[in-house]
Amino acid sequence: MGQSSAGSHKVRNLLVGVSVLLVLYALAGFLMLPWWLEKELPNQLQERMGWQAQVSDIRFNPFLFSLEADAFSALDNDDRPVAAFEQLRVNLDVLQLARGVVGFDEIRLTKPDVRLDLLEDYSVNFARDWKRANPELAEDTSEPDAAETDPPKLYFGHLAIEEGRLLFRDFTQNDTVELQIEPLDLSVDDLATWSRGEDDSRYSIIAAIGDQILEWEGELSLNPLYSEGHVRFSDINYQTLAKYLTPHLPWALKAGRVTVESDYWLSNEGGFQLETSNGKLELKQLALALAEDIEEPALSLEALSVDGIGFDLAAQRARVGMVTIEQPFVSATRRADGRLDWQASLSSDEAKSEADGTQNAGQGFRWEVQGVELTKGRLFWRDEAAAQPAELELLDLAVTLGELSHRTDEPAAYELSTRLASGGQITAKGQLTPTPFNFEAALAGSGIALVAVEPYIQLGANVAVSDGLLSFDGNLDLDGQDAPVTGTFSGSAQVTDFDLRLPDQEGELVAWQLLRLAPVEFNVNPARLEIGTVTLEQPSLNVVREKGGAHNVERIVKSAPDAQTPEPSGDGATSGQAGGEPEFIFRIGELLVEGGSVGYTDRTLNPVFTTRFEALSGSVSGISNVPPQQGLVNLRGELAGGAPVTFRGTLGALGTDETSDLKLTMDGLALPVLSPYLGRYLGYTVDAGKLDLELDYQITGTNLKASNHLVLDQMRLGQSVASKEAVNAPVKLGLALLTDQQGIIKVDLPVEGDMTNPDFRIGQVVMRTFVNLLVKAAASPFSMLGSLADFAGFSSEELGRVSFVPGKIALADGEAEKIAALAKALNDRPDLLLSIRGAATPKADGLELLKERMRAAGEVSEQAWAQAQREYQAGERQLAPEALSQLAAKRGQAIHRLLIETHGVSGDQLFSLDTLQQTELDEQGNVIVPFTLDVR
Numbered sequence: 001m002g003q004s005s006a007g008s009h010k011v012r013n014l015l016v017g018v019s020v021l022l023v024l025y026a027l028a029g030f031l032m033l034p035w036w037l038e039k040e041l042p043n044q045l046q047e048r049m050g051w052q053a054q055v056s057d058i059r060f061n062p063f064l065f066s067l068e069a070d071a072f073s074a075l076d077n078d079d080r081p082v083a084a085f086e087q088l089r090v091n092l093d094v095l096q097l098a099r100g101v102v103g104f105d106e107i108r109l110t111k112p113d114v115r116l117d118l119l120e121d122y123s124v125n126f127a128r129d130w131k132r133a134n135p136e137l138a139e140d141t142s143e144p145d146a147a148e149t150d151p152p153k154l155y156f157g158h159l160a161i162e163e164g165r166l167l168f169r170d171f172t173q174n175d176t177v178e179l180q181i182e183p184l185d186l187s188v189d190d191l192a193t194w195s196r197g198e199d200d201s202r203y204s205i206i207a208a209i210g211d212q213i214l215e216w217e218g219e220l221s222l223n224p225l226y227s228e229g230h231v232r233f234s235d236i237n238y239q240t241l242a243k244y245l246t247p248h249l250p251w252a253l254k255a256g257r258v259t260v261e262s263d264y265w266l267s268n269e270g271g272f273q274l275e276t277s278n279g280k281l282e283l284k285q286l287a288l289a290l291a292e293d294i295e296e297p298a299l300s301l302e303a304l305s306v307d308g309i310g311f312d313l314a315a316q317r318a319r320v321g322m323v324t325i326e327q328p329f330v331s332a333t334r335r336a337d338g339r340l341d342w343q344a345s346l347s348s349d350e351a352k353s354e355a356d357g358t359q360n361a362g363q364g365f366r367w368e369v370q371g372v373e374l375t376k377g378r379l380f381w382r383d384e385a386a387a388q389p390a391e392l393e394l395l396d397l398a399v400t401l402g403e404l405s406h407r408t409d410e411p412a413a414y415e416l417s418t419r420l421a422s423g424g425q426i427t428a429k430g431q432l433t434p435t436p437f438n439f440e441a442a443l444a445g446s447g448i449a450l451v452a453v454e455p456y457i458q459l460g461a462n463v464a465v466s467d468g469l470l471s472f473d474g475n476l477d478l479d480g481q482d483a484p485v486t487g488t489f490s491g492s493a494q495v496t497d498f499d500l501r502l503p504d505q506e507g508e509l510v511a512w513q514l515l516r517l518a519p520v521e522f523n524v525n526p527a528r529l530e531i532g533t534v535t536l537e538q539p540s541l542n543v544v545r546e547k548g549g550a551h552n553v554e555r556i557v558k559s560a561p562d563a564q565t566p567e568p569s570g571d572g573a574t575s576g577q578a579g580g581e582p583e584f585i586f587r588i589g590e591l592l593v594e595g596g597s598v599g600y601t602d603r604t605l606n607p608v609f610t611t612r613f614e615a616l617s618g619s620v621s622g623i624s625n626v627p628p629q630q631g632l633v634n635l636r637g638e639l640a641g642g643a644p645v646t647f648r649g650t651l652g653a654l655g656t657d658e659t660s661d662l663k664l665t666m667d668g669l670a671l672p673v674l675s676p677y678l679g680r681y682l683g684y685t686v687d688a689g690k691l692d693l694e695l696d697y698q699i700t701g702t703n704l705k706a707s708n709h710l711v712l713d714q715m716r717l718g719q720s721v722a723s724k725e726a727v728n729a730p731v732k733l734g735l736a737l738l739t740d741q742q743g744i745i746k747v748d749l750p751v752e753g754d755m756t757n758p759d760f761r762i763g764q765v766v767m768r769t770f771v772n773l774l775v776k777a778a779a780s781p782f783s784m785l786g787s788l789a790d791f792a793g794f795s796s797e798e799l800g801r802v803s804f805v806p807g808k809i810a811l812a813d814g815e816a817e818k819i820a821a822l823a824k825a826l827n828d829r830p831d832l833l834l835s836i837r838g839a840a841t842p843k844a845d846g847l848e849l850l851k852e853r854m855r856a857a858g859e860v861s862e863q864a865w866a867q868a869q870r871e872y873q874a875g876e877r878q879l880a881p882e883a884l885s886q887l888a889a890k891r892g893q894a895i896h897r898l899l900i901e902t903h904g905v906s907g908d909q910l911f912s913l914d915t916l917q918q919t920e921l922d923e924q925g926n927v928i929v930p931f932t933l934d935v936r
Contacts, residue, residue: 212240324375336385368406388454420452451467502556535594595617627653630652835933888915
């Protein structure tokens with residue numbers, strides 16, 4: 001009984017002891033530990049971090065090993081909030097301690113508020129504060145033992161952060177970047193710090209910056225490091241991107257949102273490994289300006305999406321699925337200095353870095369892109385380096401690229417189509433090989449307005465394109481395997497409704513309804529152009545000679561004052577030629593012209609001369625600059641409203657010394673058309689007449705040898721014209737001398753000269769030659785008569801006079817035939833007027849008259865006659881005053897009657913002049929009676 005009682009006391013005492021211990025344990029856990037923690041936690045944070053911290057309530061359940069803390073907050077040395085939370089709950093798994101594991105069934109942090117600063121030295125504010133508060137520990141940099149580096153075994157059954165907020169500040173940028181991440185939710189289950197085979201933890205993270213969401217979930221192992229899961233960043237706006245891209249991007253983001261997601265796998269076993277798959281990228285409403293102070297974007301797009309993105313770090317390989325670009329817009333400007341505005345926005349260091357990156361990119365890296373598809377694109381190009389700023393805009397740009405990869409020697413297929421805002425469409429389809437470069441394209445364009453490229457045409461030509469549409473269709477093949485690039489284009493092209501003008505001149509300069517080239521073969525290197533047939537329908541050319549003497553076509557090609565003329569090489573070929581062949585070779589099989597016209601206006605004349613060559617049709621075949629060449633010319637048309645013109649001949653190789661033999665004939669040109677030109681040189685207008693031409697031109701190199709046969713029918717001069725260039729000669733007489741009985745003038749005018757001589761103008765030379773012929777005829781009319789007809793062997797000088805026997809009215813021997821020849825000339829040229837001046841001479845005629853008077857008185861001895869001669873010559877014996885004048889008058893009357901009565905010369909062509917009593921003697925001593933020619 002006593003033993004039983006003693007045992008009972010022991011049990012009771014044990015229970016009491018245990019109860020006391022439990023009470024003490026409970027008091028220590030429920031009361032003492034929370035009290036101590038509430039007191040010590042701020043002290044430790046002040047000592048270890050330099051923070052001023054406070055917590056409103058800490059609760060600990062010693063039986064459940066759970067800890068709860070409420071309303072924690074801390075300020076750093078700058079009295080700025082650095083960390084806070086609404087509630088922290090920690091449940092310790094004590095059973096894990098038996099296995100040497102610090103395990104937590106749950107750690108839950110509610111509404112944490114943390115400020116994380118990334119400092120200029122890329123450390124964080126937490127590390128900085130710890131180093132400030134613990135300088136002696138911060139200076140201890142000794143390497144820990146290997147055993148000390150083994151991580152403790154920690155296990156987390158469930159780790160959660162709910163409704164968190166993180167203020168992230170980045171001081172590494174020029175301007176401080178602040179990101180407010182709220183809410184921040186984190187969930188991690190079954191996480192351990194040691195390897196557990198296949199038992200990996202699961203995690204998920206959801207964070208937001210406004211409406212920008214980060215979603216991250218998957219599996220995680222800390223030892224060895226391993227993770228596999230899915231990450232998604234949704235609707236990241238351009239302001240967030242700009243905070244980090246602005247220091248590295250030379251351009252300014254103005255708008256845009258990005259969503260990116262991917263599956264991933266990473267591990268550090270056998271080296272760090274990272275793989276991604278099923279990645280997607282979506283970029284919406286992007287706008288990029290060239291500078292922050294520029295509002296107008298230089299690049300924008302409605303949407304860009306990329307799927308099938310995959311990356312393998314170990315294998316150095318990336319894979320990309322289809323890249324889709326919707327409604328992109330790109331604006332580019334070439335400035336007056338030749339630099340692009342995109343390039344000019346880069347600093348020199350950025351440009352060099354970009355160039356270096358381009359050169360080194362892709363070494364040992366493999367990549368593949370399934371394809372690219374671009375729709376509804378727009379490209380705006382402005383060129384301020386042109387004479388006049390050029391603007392081109394492409395609309396509805398659609399581009400499709402086939403598979404691309406690091407294997408740059410494999411071709412990639414492409415298709416392109418677009419339309420120009422100024423009018424027209426362009427399509428291209430083919431394949432491209434980057435290295436060695438090869439470009440193949442089936443090209444087509446229709447209705448392309450040439451007005452859009454006018455500023456580029458004006459770089460080398462002073463012209464304005466008023467109208468014109470370009471169309472083409474063909475195949476282009478470029479090969480850059482060897483330098484220089486070689487290539488060919490084969491196809492056809494045409495330009496319709498073309499209208500080219502001088503900028504400061506009204507009216508067309510060059511125009512046509514259709515210019516078609518088919519087929520076309522062009523070789524890039526060596527340069528060669530071959531065209532089968534050139535069809536030119538209704539071409540029109542208007543040439544104007546301005547008042548200063550220059551022609552409008554001379555102003556088309558702009559001069560290059562700084563250009564240096566290349567010195568000829570020793571063999572006569574230019575430095576760019578090989579074997580005498582031209583640098584650029586061209587051949588045209590046939591040129592067909594239909595309904596062409598050429599207008600010519602000469603404003604140096606008063607009145608202004610204008611005419612037109614119309615209905616030009618025909619062909620020119622075998623056009624080339626490579627000898628030997630024998631082309632054929634066969635053209636026809638009408639000049640000045642009805643005169644038919646034909647142009648035929650052979651054509652040698654252009655630009656060589658081969659001879660071209662060309663013949664032009666024209667019938668029935670109304671001479672009044674040429675009245676302004678004839679008036680300038682003749683001093684008279686032309687009232688009537690027609691002109692026939694036969695021109696035979698031989699052109700060898702730049703030398704011209706021409707035969708000009710002119711037939712003028714019924715040419716009649718009109719009123720006089722005041723002209724400083726008019727000849728001072730009786731041109732009407734010269735014209736009458738050249739005109740035959742039918743009213744026709746036939747003239748051959750040979751011309752020869754160098755066509756490169758600026759003073760040599762074929763039309764002007766022919767005109768002046770004709771005028772000189774008239775002057776010559778007027779100055780020596782009887783010489784001209786002698787050269788125009790067969791006058792029975794008489795010299796041209798003899799036709800201007802007739803000889804009489806001294807003292808007689810009788811013609812000397814042979815003079816009657818001369819009168820007959822002169823009469824024929826007068827009958828053939830009814831506009832000629834012959835003036836006859838009866839003549840006598842005292843020396844020869846006086847002696848004969850004296851002798852006749854002495855004989856009439858009786859026999860005259862030689863002695864008496866000799867005496868009479870001495871007295872007559874001494875003036876001691878004289879004739880009757882009227883004797884010589886009567887003889888002279890009778891001689892003129894005799895010639896007048898002979899021409900009318902014997903030879904049928906019209907009396908209105910003959911005029912008698914006052915007598916001449918001091919005429920000359922011919923070689924035979926006969927008395928000369930002179931004639932004078934004139935015109936009605």
